[in-house]
Amino acid sequence: MTKAIEKSVGRALLVTARLHRSRMGERLNGLGLFPGQEQALKALQPAPMTMGELAALLRVKPPTVSKTIGRLSLQGLVTREGGNRDGRLVQVALTEAGQTTAAELDAVWNEVEEELLDKLDGKERKQLRKLLRKAAKGLSKAGADHDDAEGDLDEADSDA
Numbered sequence: 001m002t003k004a005i006e007k008s009v010g011r012a013l014l015v016t017a018r019l020h021r022s023r024m025g026e027r028l029n030g031l032g033l034f035p036g037q038e039q040a041l042k043a044l045q046p047a048p049m050t051m052g053e054l055a056a057l058l059r060v061k062p063p064t065v066s067k068t069i070g071r072l073s074l075q076g077l078v079t080r081e082g083g084n085r086d087g088r089l090v091q092v093a094l095t096e097a098g099q100t101t102a103a104e105l106d107a108v109w110n111e112v113e114e115e116l117l118d119k120l121d122g123k124e125r126k127q128l129r130k131l132l133r134k135a136a137k138g139l140s141k142a143g144a145d146h147d148d149a150e151g152d153l154d155e156a157d158s159d160a
Helices: 009-029 037-044 051-058 062-074 096-117 122-141 145-159
Strands: 078-082 090-094
Touching: 009 037, 009 096, 037 051, 037 062, 037 078, 037 090, 037 096, 051 062, 051 090, 062 078, 090 096
Parallel strands: none
Antiparallel strands: 078 090
C-alpha cells in the first residue's frame, strides 16, 4: 500500500465505517435485523409516514425502501396501509413488536458508539462530530450524499 493511501483521511474513514458497520451488524443480528433495517425502524418510531417520505428521510430511492419495508413487514415489525382516497399513498407504521425493537436499538447503538469512541476524551469526541459534519457537507455539495446511504440499505436487503 502506498504512503498516500495509508495517510488518506478517506481511507481511515472507510476502514472505521466498515468496522462500525460490522459491529452494528453483529449486534443487529441479535435482534433479527440486518444493517440498514434499523434506520427504517428508528425513522418510523415517532410516527407513521409514507413510503416516499421514508425514502427521502433515509436518502434512498423508493424501490430500496420498498424492499426494506417488505422484509420488515414479513418480520411483523411494520404494517403498510393505503393512506388516501385512491389507496396509492401507502402509510408505513411500526407494529407493537416494531416499537419494542426500535426501542431496543438505542442500547445497541449506544454500545457500539462507546466502542467507537472509547479511545477519545470528551473534547475529542465533540471535535470529531464537528469535523465529520463538515466533511459530510463538503461531499453533499459535491453530489455524493445520496449514493452511500442507498448502498447501505441495498446491501442489507440483499442479505435478508
